[in-house]
Amino acid sequence: MSEEExxxxxxxxxxxxxxxVTTLEGALLVLAGAGSGKTRVLTRRIAHLxxxxxxxxxxxxxxxxxxxxxxxxxxxxxLVGEPGKKVWVSTFHSTCGRILRKDIEPLGWSTRxxxxxxxxxxxxxxxxxxxxxxxxxEVPPKSILSRIDGHKNRxxxxxxxxxxxxxxxxDALLRVWGLYDEALRAADALDFNDLIGHTLRLxxxxxxxxxxxxxxxxxxxxxxxxxxxxxxxxxLRILTQTHGNLAVVGDDDQSIYGFRGADPDIIRRFKAxxxxxxxxxxxxxxxxxxxxxxxxxxxxxxxxxxxxxxxxTAAAPGPVxxxxxxxxxxxxxxxxxxxxxxxxxxxxxxxxxMAIIYRTNATSRLFEAALARRQxxxxxxxxxxxYERREVRDMLAYLRLIVNPADDAAFLRVVNVPSxxxxxxxxxxxxxxxxxxxxxxxxxxxxxxxxxxxxxxxMRGFVGLIEEAxxxxxxxxxxxxxxxxxxxxxxxxxxxxxxEASRKESLEALAQDAQGAERIGDTHGPLDRLQRWLDxxxxxxxxxxxxxxxxxxxxxxxxxxxxxxxxxxxxxxVEDQFPHAKSKESKASIEEERRLAYVAFTRAMERLYITxxxxxxxxxxxxxxxxxxxxxxxxxxLASRFIHVLPPEACKGDVPQVVTxxxxxxxxxxxxxxxxxxxxxxxxxxSLESLDPLEVHTLRELESLEQLQEGVRVVHPxxxxxxxxxxxxxxxxxxxxxxxxxxxxxxxPVAQSRLKVVVE
DNA sequence: CTCTCAATGGTTTTT
DNA sequence: CCATTGAGAG
Numbered sequence: 212m213s214e215e216e217x218x219x220x221x222x223x224x225x226x227x228x229x230x231x232v233t234t235l236e237g238a239l240l241v242l243a244g245a246g247s248g249k250t251r252v253l254t255r256r257i258a259h260l261x262x263x264x265x266x267x268x269x270x271x272x273x274x275x276x277x278x279x280x281x282x283x284x285x286x287x288x289x290l291v292g293e294p295g296k297k298v299w300v301s302t303f304h305s306t307c308g309r310i311l312r313k314d315i316e317p318l319g320w321s322t323r324x325x326x327x328x329x330x331x332x333x334x335x336x337x338x339x340x341x342x343x344x345x346x347x348x349e350v351p352p353k354s355i356l357s358r359i360d361g362h363k364n365r366x367x368x369x370x371x372x373x374x375x376x377x378x379x380x381x382d383a384l385l386r387v388w389g390l391y392d393e394a395l396r397a398a399d400a401l402d403f404n405d406l407i408g409h410t411l412r413l414x415x416x417x418x419x420x421x422x423x424x425x426x427x428x429x430x431x432x433x434x435x436x437x438x439x440x441x442x443x444x445x446x447l448r449i450l451t452q453t454h455g456n457l458a459v460v461g462d463d464d465q466s467i468y469g470f471r472g473a474d475p476d477i478i479r480r481f482k483a484x485x486x487x488x489x490x491x492x493x494x495x496x497x498x499x500x501x502x503x504x505x506x507x508x509x510x511x512x513x514x515x516x517x518x519x520x521x522x523x524t525a526a527a528p529g530p531v532x533x534x535x536x537x538x539x540x541x542x543x544x545x546x547x548x549x550x551x552x553x554x555x556x557x558x559x560x561x562x563x564x565m566a567i568i569y570r571t572n573a574t575s576r577l578f579e580a581a582l583a584r585r586q587x588x589x590x591x592x593x594x595x596x597x598y599e600r601r602e603v604r605d606m607l608a609y610l611r612l613i614v615n616p617a618d619d620a621a622f623l624r625v626v627n628v629p630s631x632x633x634x635x636x637x638x639x640x641x642x643x644x645x646x647x648x649x650x651x652x653x654x655x656x657x658x659x660x661x662x663x664x665x666x667x668x669x670m671r672g673f674v675g676l677i678e679e680a681x682x683x684x685x686x687x688x689x690x691x692x693x694x695x696x697x698x699x700x701x702x703x704x705x706x707x708x709x710x711e712a713s714r715k716e717s718l719e720a721l722a723q724d725a726q727g728a729e730r731i732g733d734t735h736g737p738l739d740r741l742q743r744w745l746d747x748x749x750x751x752x753x754x755x756x757x758x759x760x761x762x763x764x765x766x767x768x769x770x771x772x773x774x775x776x777x778x779x780x781x782x783x784x785v786e787d788q789f790p791h792a793k794s795k796e797s798k799a800s801i802e803e804e805r806r807l808a809y810v811a812f813t814r815a816m817e818r819l820y821i822t823x824x825x826x827x828x829x830x831x832x833x834x835x836x837x838x839x840x841x842x843x844x845x846x847x848x849l850a851s852r853f854i855h856v857l858p859p860e861a862c863k864g865d866v867p868q869v870v871t872x873x874x875x876x877x878x879x880x881x882x883x884x885x886x887x888x889x890x891x892x893x894x895x896x897x898s899l900e901s902l903d904p905l906e907v908h909t910l911r912e913l914e915s916l917e918q919l920q921e922g923v924r925v926v927h928p929x930x931x932x933x934x935x936x937x938x939x940x941x942x943x944x945x946x947x948x949x950x951x952x953x954x955x956x957x958x959x960p961v962a963q964s965r966l967k968v969v970v971e
Numbered sequence: 972c973t974c975t976c977a978a979t980g981g982t983t984t985t986t
Numbered sequence: 987c988c989a990t991t992g993a994g995a996g
Contacts, residue, residue: 276985304986328986337990347990353981403986470984571983576987593985601989627973634973666972750986769984791983807984972996979991 220258220290224251227493231460232256235263235430238485239458240478244522245507245813246498246775249460253434254283256458257298258290260430267297269429271450274302275438275468277751279773283434296732299428303443304403305750307410311401312746314420318413323615323742325400326749330604331620332356332391332402338623338642339390340383350383359388363404364472366411366442398651399617407442414449425453435772436461436481440472457485463518464511465810467769469803479518496522496813498775500529503812503819505861510853511809514802532819534854534864540577540783540828547780547822548581551763554778554818555587562588566764566776568811570789575765577828578782582763592766598748600717602706607721607748609696610689613681614742617651626652629705632669641670653677676700689728689741693721724748768811779815781808784823785848808853821854 224232228248231241232255243249253272260270274280280301288295299306312322327335336352362372369388372378378385395401401409414421431451433439436459439447451457459481466475482488496504504524511517537543547567554560567578575591582589597603605628608621615621627633645655653674660670680696687695697703697718706714728744764776783789790804812819827846850867857866933949936956950956 302986348980351981406986468985471986573982573987630974632973636972767984788983793983803984974996975994977991977993979989981988981990 218259218262220255220262224248224255225495227491227495228252228255231458231491231493232259234458234489234491235260236456238455238481238488240481240485240488240490241458241460241493242462242478242490242518242520243460243493244462244496244520245465245810246496247493247522248495248497249434249462249493250279250283250286250773252493253432253460254286254290256432257283257287257295257300261291261294261298265430267294268299269427270298270432271306271428271430272298272300272432272434273306273447274300274434276770276773277302277305278770279434280305282773302750303446304406305746307406307446308746308750310410310424311406311413312742314413314417315409317417317420318409319396320401320409321399321615323399325398325611325615325618325621326406326746327395327400327402327620328749329356330599331400331624334620334623335394335398336387336391339387339394343383343386343390345383355384355387358384359391360402360404361472362388363402363408364440364442366408366440366445366472394619397617398619399615400620404442407446411442411446411449414446421449422453425450429454430456431458433457433459434461435465437463437466437475437478438468438471438473439477440468440474441477442472444474444477464514464520464806465772467772467803467807467810469800475516492520494520494523496524496526498816499524499813500526500817502528502531502861503815505858506532506819507809507812509858509861510805510812514805515798516802528861530818531863532821532857532861534857534862534866535820535822536850536865537822537824539826540824540848543782543822543824544577544581547578547782547820548585548587550780550820551582551587552585560778562761562763564776565778565780566766566771566774566814567780567782568766568768568771568814569782570768570791570807572767574783574788578765587763588761589763589765592764593770597717597720600714602702602714603717603721606693606696606702606718607745609677609680609700610693610741611745612653612677613684613692614738614745616653616677616681619645619652622652625700626673629701631672631701632665633673637666637670684741685736685738688737689744690722690725692737692741693725768807771814772810775814775816777816778818778820779811780820780822781811782822783828784808784821784851784854785827786851787827787848789851790853805853808851823850823854824848 221229221232225248228251231239231252235256241249241252243252257270257272261267272283274283284295284298284300287298287300299309301309308326311320311324315322315324325331333352333356336356337347340347340350340352340355362368369385369392372388373385395405414424428450431447433447438461447457459478461478463475463478466473466478482490499507501524504522504526508521512521535543535546537546551562551565551567554565555562569575569578572593579589579591598607605625608618608624611618611621612625623638626638641652641656641659644659645652648655648658650658656670657674660667660674676699680692680699683695684692703718706718725744728740728747731740731743731747734740734743764774787795789808790801794800794804812821825848827848855867859866933951935948936950937948948956
């Protein structure tokens with residue numbers, strides 16, 4: 212075949228990529244390491260499906276973030292043009308939302324259902340706790356909420372909880388969860404997890420509906436499959452039951468959504484689940500220079516649970532990875548900002564080619580400020596913030612109440628915003644009335660506030676407002692309706708009086724966003740467009756472009772997944788921040804944190820900087836209370852365990868060698884840092900050959916390594932069985948002195964050997 | 972009963 | 987910096 216005859220979408224692929232793009236039928240597992248061309252394979256694959264004549268509407272591509280969905284959509288359209296628009300490319304949540312907007316009725320919801328975000332959820336939970344007489348200090352609504360979410364993410368029901376779990380009978384969760392679900396049902400609302408969970412239930416309880424959808428989607432593709440949770444997994448099984456064409460792409464080393472129930476075992480189990488599967492491993496990295504990969508691989512190899520693989524690269528070593536340490540977080544930010552500026556000036560590097568990546572959102576402020584002081588253009592990616600602004604949520608709540616009059620969370624949110632004389636007392640009486648009448652709050656308000664008291668009049672005023680807007684909703688486009696509401700509710704006036712520029716700006720931005728609603732295709736009338744726009748606001752976040760022009764990007768590791776930048780700064784690489792303090796309890800969550808570090812490092816293409824400070828940043832209270840100063844406490848910050856003893860050949864700068872506060876433990880910890888991923892430890896092996904590299908257990912490991920310090924037998928790949936004479940971890944290269952039978956003892960560098968340790 | 976202001980408590984990641 | 991709660995005035 213001559214060059215011209217190969218279609219464009221198949222050009223420039225390596226053999227594995229080509230295979231992954233063209234294997235269309237059946238179950239396909241693509242294990243795609245970081246930077247191995249994953250997105251490329253997915254988009255080309257869609258193009259190839261269309262090329263072979265598959266109807267675009269019969270292709271479903273699921274991603275985990277909106278950013279990824281948006282990007283994939285764009286790239287598919289670049290490849291194939293117009294037909295690309297008809298392919299379903301969306302997140303799990305949006306996909307389920309779309310399915311339910313059509314077919315939810317058998318479950319007892321209307322197709323006008325509302326989608327509750329965590330704020331609405333918390334509002335409902337708080338009310339329930341109040342009704343039940345719990346003290347919010349003893350039973351924090353947020354914790355109940357996160358537990359409910361946690362269970363839903365794992366596909367567990369309240370009934371399961373009662374039956375199987377060791378929850379104390381007095382646990383508030385048992386009472387609250389049921390009431391919470393009832394409240395949502397009554398409000399014709401679903402929370403994020405319900406979108407997925409109810410779709411699954413719909414498919415289970417109404418197989419005919421499941422059949423229609425699985426018949427429709429002839430080809431299903433899933434990106435970031437390692438982040439699938441069990442509910443999503445079951446849903447996929449049903450969606451592919453008719454055609455069985457399921458292609459999943461993922462990398463267990465990049466599983467970073469454990470808190471959402473993501474279970475990397477699902478990807479590890481794919482082979483067992485699909486006996487007829489085909490597997491393709493893409494381990495060739497095209498993104499990063501060799502030194503960056505050396506460091507990233509070193510870090511992730513220390514995880515005990517993972518598929519064995521190592522990314523290869525043909526790239527040059529490139530600059531070494533730089534580790535920088537400053538005294539305070541403030542100075543760290545200054546340093547990074549200086550470097551950004553210098554790279555821009557001296558190396559003529561566009562600001563858009565640099566990114567600052569951190570573990571938690573709160574970190575951004577420090578770095579934003581440092582960049583702003585130097586007038587370096589920058590942008591914080593992760594625009595969730597916009598829809599979280601109070602004024603934006605308020606106006607959206609008004610709109611939701613119009614689409615779904617049963618939406619009690621929306622009602623509660625805006626009934627007295629701006630204040631119109633409807634206080635807590637009135638509201639709680641209304642809630643009681645509504646409960647006895649079995650009605651939503653809005654309907655109940657209409658039915659009960661009939662008198663001439665001040666209260667009743669105020670309530671009637673609010674109801675009238677909503678009714679008027681509701682009647683307009685079928686004629687006015689979302690923007691116009693929003694404008695009407697801003698005036699009619701007095702919200703505009705309230706904001707004017709406050710004279711807060713930023714609040715006015717967010718309302719402007721919201722109007723701008725509403726304008727976009729008119730472009731939503733395939734809709735019937737303004738109300739339908741309003742509905743679809745509200746879905747977008749709930750599920751998608753603002754139209755966020757990834758800054759590529761001239762702005763330095765700042766974002767969390769989670770937001771950075773899937774992106775790449777020539778220069779990356781991974782900042783605040785200290786214990787309690789990265790890994791985060793809240794993730795330190797279990798080995799599994801530490802391993803997830805380590806994967807996060809891996810994801811962060813592998814974003815870098817040419818230069819990677821890893822920075823930290825010797826002291827901790829101030830906490831909330833201290834930060835806002837006192838003056839600006841140095842913005843640090845006296846508390847020492849320890850270097851992250853993830854950057855300990857990084858391979859010296861690939862790094863330069865301050866590579867920490869010490870792990871713990873306790874000097875007595877330091878030697879052991881430090882040694883363990885080296886040995887993780889480099890030595891395999893097994894307790895009491897039946898024979899030397901039977902040593903299974905995956906059999907490493909926390910406690911045993913600790914015990915073993917303690918013993919390792921003297922006289923332990925070790926299997927060295929080159930020299931056979933030896934005995935440890937001495938251990939030297941003081942220098943930059945830790946060494947073990949081994950004696951092999953009659954031979955003279957020799958020093959072996961731990962970092963360069965794959966040792967198996969025999970514990971007797 | 973409602974409104975305003977001051978005090979309080981909260982520090983992970985996202986759909 | 988946020989959202990929520992409590993005290994006291996209107």
